[in-house]
Amino acid sequence: xxxxxxxxxxxxxxxxxxDWIADYLACVESYPVMSQVKPGEIRRALPSGPPERGEPFxxxxxxxxxxxxxxxxxxxxxxxxxxxxxxxxxxxILGDLLSSGLGVxxxxxVTSPACTELETLVVDxxxxxxxxxxxxxTDAAGGGVIQDSASSAxxxxxxxxxxxxxxxxxxxxxxxxxxxxxxxxxxxxxxEKAARIAGLGSVGVRAVRVDPRTLAMDPGxxxxxxxxxxxxxxxxxxxxxxxxxxxxxxxxxxxxxxEVCREHGVWLHVDAAYAGVAAxxxxxxxxxxxxxxxxxxxxxxxxxxxLTNFDCTVLWTADRAPLLGALSILPEYLKNTATSVGxxxxxxxxxxxxxxxxxxxxxxxxLRWYGAEGLRAHIRKGVELAQELASWIAAEPxxxxxxxxxxxxxxxxxxxxxxxxxxxxRATMRLMELLNTSGSMYLTHTRVDGRVELRMxxxxxxxxxxxxxxxxxxxxxxxxxxxxxxPGDPEH
Amino acid sequence: xxxxxxxxxxxxxxxxxxDWIADYLACVESYPVMSQVKPGEIRRALPSGPPERGEPFxxxxxxxxxxxxxxxxxxxxxxxxxxxxxxxxxxxILGDLLSSGLGVxxxxxVTSPACTELETLVVDxxxxxxxxxxxxxTDAAGGGVIQDSASSAxxxxxxxxxxxxxxxxxxxxxxxxxxxxxxxxxxxxxxEKAARIAGLGSVGVRAVRVDPRTLAMDPGxxxxxxxxxxxxxxxxxxxxxxxxxxxxxxxxxxxxxxEVCREHGVWLHVDAAYAGVAAxxxxxxxxxxxxxxxxxxxxxxxxxxxLTNFDCTVLWTADRAPLLGALSILPEYLKNTATSVGxxxxxxxxxxxxxxxxxxxxxxxxLRWYGAEGLRAHIRKGVELAQELASWIAAEPxxxxxxxxxxxxxxxxxxxxxxxxxxxxRATMRLMELLNTSGSMYLTHTRVDGRVELRMxxxxxxxxxxxxxxxxxxxxxxxxxxxxxxPGDPEH
Numbered sequence: 001x002x003x004x005x006x007x008x009x010x011x012x013x014x015x016x017x018x019d020w021i022a023d024y025l026a027c028v029e030s031y032p033v034m035s036q037v038k039p040g041e042i043r044r045a046l047p048s049g050p051p052e053r054g055e056p057f058x059x060x061x062x063x064x065x066x067x068x069x070x071x072x073x074x075x076x077x078x079x080x081x082x083x084x085x086x087x088x089x090x091x092x093i094l095g096d097l098l099s100s101g102l103g104v105x106x107x108x109x110v111t112s113p114a115c116t117e118l119e120t121l122v123v124d125x126x127x128x129x130x131x132x133x134x135x136x137x138t139d140a141a142g143g144g145v146i147q148d149s150a151s152s153a154x155x156x157x158x159x160x161x162x163x164x165x166x167x168x169x170x171x172x173x174x175x176x177x178x179x180x181x182x183x184x185x186x187x188x189x190x191x192e193k194a195a196r197i198a199g200l201g202s203v204g205v206r207a208v209r210v211d212p213r214t215l216a217m218d219p220g221x222x223x224x225x226x227x228x229x230x231x232x233x234x235x236x237x238x239x240x241x242x243x244x245x246x247x248x249x250x251x252x253x254x255x256x257x258x259e260v261c262r263e264h265g266v267w268l269h270v271d272a273a274y275a276g277v278a279a280x281x282x283x284x285x286x287x288x289x290x291x292x293x294x295x296x297x298x299x300x301x302x303x304x305x306x307l308t309n310f311d312c313t314v315l316w317t318a319d320r321a322p323l324l325g326a327l328s329i330l331p332e333y334l335k336n337t338a339t340s341v342g343x344x345x346x347x348x349x350x351x352x353x354x355x356x357x358x359x360x361x362x363x364x365x366x367l368r369w370y371g372a373e374g375l376r377a378h379i380r381k382g383v384e385l386a387q388e389l390a391s392w393i394a395a396e397p398x399x400x401x402x403x404x405x406x407x408x409x410x411x412x413x414x415x416x417x418x419x420x421x422x423x424x425x426r427a428t429m430r431l432m433e434l435l436n437t438s439g440s441m442y443l444t445h446t447r448v449d450g451r452v453e454l455r456m457x458x459x460x461x462x463x464x465x466x467x468x469x470x471x472x473x474x475x476x477x478x479x480x481x482x483x484x485x486x487p488g489d490p491e492h
Numbered sequence: 493x494x495x496x497x498x499x500x501x502x503x504x505x506x507x508x509x510x511d512w513i514a515d516y517l518a519c520v521e522s523y524p525v526m527s528q529v530k531p532g533e534i535r536r537a538l539p540s541g542p543p544e545r546g547e548p549f550x551x552x553x554x555x556x557x558x559x560x561x562x563x564x565x566x567x568x569x570x571x572x573x574x575x576x577x578x579x580x581x582x583x584x585i586l587g588d589l590l591s592s593g594l595g596v597x598x599x600x601x602v603t604s605p606a607c608t609e610l611e612t613l614v615v616d617x618x619x620x621x622x623x624x625x626x627x628x629x630t631d632a633a634g635g636g637v638i639q640d641s642a643s644s645a646x647x648x649x650x651x652x653x654x655x656x657x658x659x660x661x662x663x664x665x666x667x668x669x670x671x672x673x674x675x676x677x678x679x680x681x682x683x684e685k686a687a688r689i690a691g692l693g694s695v696g697v698r699a700v701r702v703d704p705r706t707l708a709m710d711p712g713x714x715x716x717x718x719x720x721x722x723x724x725x726x727x728x729x730x731x732x733x734x735x736x737x738x739x740x741x742x743x744x745x746x747x748x749x750x751e752v753c754r755e756h757g758v759w760l761h762v763d764a765a766y767a768g769v770a771a772x773x774x775x776x777x778x779x780x781x782x783x784x785x786x787x788x789x790x791x792x793x794x795x796x797x798x799l800t801n802f803d804c805t806v807l808w809t810a811d812r813a814p815l816l817g818a819l820s821i822l823p824e825y826l827k828n829t830a831t832s833v834g835x836x837x838x839x840x841x842x843x844x845x846x847x848x849x850x851x852x853x854x855x856x857x858x859l860r861w862y863g864a865e866g867l868r869a870h871i872r873k874g875v876e877l878a879q880e881l882a883s884w885i886a887a888e889p890x891x892x893x894x895x896x897x898x899x900x901x902x903x904x905x906x907x908x909x910x911x912x913x914x915x916x917x918r919a920t921m922r923l924m925e926l927l928n929t930s931g932s933m934y935l936t937h938t939r940v941d942g943r944v945e946l947r948m949x950x951x952x953x954x955x956x957x958x959x960x961x962x963x964x965x966x967x968x969x970x971x972x973x974x975x976x977x978x979p980g981d982p983e984h
Contacts, residue, residue: 003866004953005582007518014510017586021593022503035605039835054863057583057605060856064590071606076595083603083825086847088595090497094509098556100588100801101513103568103580111575113527114563117534125542148640149845159689162774174693175667189823190846196818197651199691199846201666247825303847309592310849319577326688331681332939333575333739333947337925343531352689352844353641354682355578355795357802364552371546374495433829447824455825461496 003054013057020061021093025076028462032439033077035070042071073442078462079471082444084246084274085382085408085459088309091197091369095362096309106356109344110336116345119146120361122367123314126302129323129372130279133292136316138345144316145350146359150273150299151190152352153315154240156323157297158194161238161267163322171326175199178228179397182239184208184217186250188271191240200237214404215448217241219257226264238267240436242276243287247446248402248453251275251287258294267296273313275407276300278383281376284406305459307378308366312359315350324349382459386470389456392472398479402448408459413452415481419486423454427486434478441471495546505549512553513585517568520954525569527562534563565934565955570954571963574936576738576766577874577900577951580801581609583861585853598848601829601836608837611638611852614859621864625741625784627766628808630837636808637756637842637852642765642791644844645807646732647894648815649789650686653730653759655814663818667691672721674731676700676709678742680763683732692729704743706896707742707940710751718756730759735779737765739938740894740945741901743767743779750786759788765805767899768792770875772774773868776898797900797951799870800858804851807842816841816937874900874951877960882947884964890971894940900951905944906971917944919978926970 005013045067075086106115123144127136136142147153162170162179170179180194181204195205206229206345209221226236239261241252254270261268270291277282277300291298302308317323328349330339340343348354370378386408393401393412402411414431416424429445432454436442443456458468497505537559567578598607599732615636619628628634639645654662654671662671673687675698687697698721701713731753733744746762753760757978762783768777769792781788789809794800809815820841830836840846862870878900885893885904894903906923908916921937924946926933935948950960 003862003869007514010517010582010585010868011514012508013582013586014514014589015507016594017589018503018506018510021590022499022506024593025502026499034602037605038691039601039605039830040609042606043613046610046613050621050859051863052865054866057586057857057858057861060583060860064853068606068610071604072594072596072611073602073604075597075604085599085723086595086597088592090502090505091552093502093589093592093595094505096592097509097585098513099587100580100585101509101516101588101803102564103578103585104564105567105575105578105802109531110526110565112535112563112565112567113529113531114560117532118538118560119723121535121538129542149847151845151847155689155844170691170693171688172694174687174696175691176693189821189826193819193821193844193846195666196663196821197647197690199662199667201662201668202664204666246823309595310597310847311845327685329681329685329688333936335679335937338531352685353643353803354685355641355643355802365549367542368497368547368552369497369549371543373544374546377495380911444825445827 016061028074028077031077032072033074033080033442034436034439035073036437036439037071042068075357076460076462078460078464078467079441080460081456081458081471082442084304084457086304086310087307087461089307089366089461091365092307092362095365099358099361102358104358106358107348107354108334108336108339108346110338112358115358116347118364119347120345122360122363123316125367125392126314126363127226127316131285131288131318132278132298135318136298141320142316142318143320143345144314145347146363147313147315147351148311150188150271150301150313151193152192153299153313154269154271155194155197156327156351157269157299157317158198158238159326160297160317160323161269162198163326164267165235167238168325174400178204178234179237180204180206180234181237182206182208182222182225184210184252185209185429186215186245187240188246188273212449214244215248216357217252217257219253219260222257223260226260226266228251230264236264236266238269240269240271243270243272244407246274248411248448249275249405249407253290253293254288255290258290261294268294270295270298272298272300274301274304277302277306278379278407281379302363302366305379305382306366306375307370307461308363312363313358327351383467386410386458389458389468389472396476402453409455409457411446411455413454421451427482428452428454431479433481434482435474438474441474495947508553517824518651520566520569525566525572525934526928526931527565528929528931529563534560534810534935535671536693563858568954570810570952570956570959571933572952573948573950573963574934576796578802579799579953581799581858583857584799584801584854585691592851594850596850598850599840599846600826600828600831600838602830603851607850608839608850610856611839612837612854614855616834617859618806618855619808622768623777623780624790627810628703628790628833633812634808634810635812635837637839638855639805639807639843640803642680642763642793642805643685644803645791646673646682646761646763647686647689648807648819648843649761649791649809650690650730651818652789652809652815653761654690655818656759657727657729660817660935670696670726671729672696672698672726673729674700674714674717674822676744678737678739679703679705679732679734680738680765703801704941707737707740709744709749711752712746714749714947718758720821722756727768728756728758732761732763732921733973734898735762738766740903740940741767741897741899743898746780746786747782758784762787762790764790764792766793766796769794769798770871770899794855794858797871797874798858798867799862799953800855804855806869819843844970877948877955877957878902881950881960881964888968894945901947901949903938903945903947913943920944920946923971923974926974927967930966932964
């Protein structure tokens, strides 16, 4: 007897799992948003060793519900407002399922031509939807590729930039000079991580000043740093401009930064991980001002706000040659006619790993199910709800809202009149903890200029106006309750 | 009206997709194994631009069958013998589906405790099944983590090794010295890629000689190189020993290599991407001789032979401190109590990307569905069929088989008596092309000592004895037909 799950068994259990997920999605609101377990609790509830004999699939599903679910923080809960949205829509889940079912490995064109060609197609489609420049297409010198995360994509961009800055010698000779990367205090930490991984070290990461109000990078200071570093013998390699920072969705002035990059011949990478997909809407396309003229590479994450479940990052470059120069290695066991003739794309040379899933399927199912129209409606709804929330907070005595907040994220804090800065920050963190442990909403925090702010990111598939209203109601209520226990309160 | 797929629509379309996959798995044998399309054919058959309006899910499924399927190379076909198996079993597909459906993002413990704790549990389970040392457990100083690929895992190992070799200064200061990595001509190309990415450059990769018969690394030559390099001022950083090379499944002498590493204080990384999982079977556990005593890190891919669909690589280390030292960065917006207290694992610091899927689910569903017993049966079947095939080839005049072939891969070639080496290689490649374009089987090639060999890797879920018999039949038949057209043949 075969040990494998037969196609008929798969059919049966597959439908059980689909029912399980449909039920989950239908009642996700009934769970506490944030898992309430203590460290070690889940692990201790499971057998310490692996089973010697196979078990029925139903046993797994039962343990999933009974043991694992209390340890799940529900990112698809309509009242999940933490980090950024990590949308898992129906069509995306099914696209991913098709990818798993086909089980192809798309490292080279020849290992499944459809995997490569659909990927090129959907990243071109997305570039068109976002009005990204023609230079980013494969039929020009550029091209797009799906990666697992913006972290990996930014690392790949840095490697391409190093290849160019080092006149093609870094892949062979290594990092033998002082190559430098330019970010701001608001740039995502993955850029420093990339610099570490690529051998530049944190010392190679130069921090450009930001405008204290908008938190956008100061192009004048960038110019100064680049000139200083070049004069000191460093090789300025890449500038990372961010469109929609993780902390507050600040937008760096890409055009002005690009002008400086051009003066110095430095690679301009644009990290639009969260905000980039908003360019689907013409009224938000200003976000990408300067990208068409100046960007050497650009990254955005359909797996955040664009309804395509993790992992699906798209990286585009205007020049694929340095990227291939940095990453291409062809051992004998991967040689094949199509690759030798050079008539095809082998995406393994556009990324860190060798193997690849058929991830284009889920982006394809999303783009087709929603159409441009449906995608725009989703983005607009998130922006509208966030703007409403911001107006409520701004109108509320005792709270202040951070400007600007052009997208789905609102940063704000209670004023805590009677407390000094450190105590006020502690009180804000305490408020967040009370809200999160209540289980009825989830939000995260950041620090700007040393001071704590709360972040409320709107844009989940299931999030409706009533969830935002209820969250704000609860914030005000918990804030009032907490205020009464603080030293400055007359009743304390 | 909502633009989203409702839970009830998901239930309906999900079952359509499950039926589609079940039908596919039931009739995968009826497809040509290798896609027969020409470059550009698939892309041209699809609309050049994205849809403005959403489309019914049925339209997507219909295009999948009609347009995409001809461009798919069927890795799950029972006569797919190329590269290594990339098993997609029923329980793994369903585990992955559950992960997509839950849509959690496991970058930190707090973002979904079950995601982290189940991962720690299943990698511990797998370590137990493979008889890997207790040092690799999180309750010691080590630990295991799921990565997307062995390429990424080996890069992570190299970064940890650099952290140690550079006395903890590389993350800050960058690659300021000549750090060196030791491989053989048989080591996977991802190690050179890792050296390039990490800033060592190809020049930092030192090639250790191999035994010409077994293709195993020569520990004596490694000792010489290490001594020479250290004397020349380099910092020997990591040695990669391979258990089951990609080209021929050669097995490096890990214990002897480990002894040399210990003498020089160099990090020993063991790449057992394909073969490692075979240690499930006590009779194959010799593969890992020396690992328990000497390995600093070890990688194997359940997504190859262990029935867990791509991507699922497991990396273990005996010392997680240098790994965290190399990769850990904690920006404000990711801070949380559990992390600060240090009572939990945050797997984002064990990998290149920040975000992570709930990949532990699919390894969990596989380990539970099959049990150790079922997994062993699958491995043993692959090995047995390969040994039978090797015996048939060895008994066939006009063919030669490469020794040793301890696992599921058999390398062999026709002798082509009348041809010189170059013509013989061309004839072998021509034979492979004929077999692959026939659509009824798929195999790949390698080159050993400059000469072409065919690789036939057995271990697919659906592969039975009859598929191997039929393939061998076809190889002999095509070989005979091709021989008759060659210059040395009397009838030519």
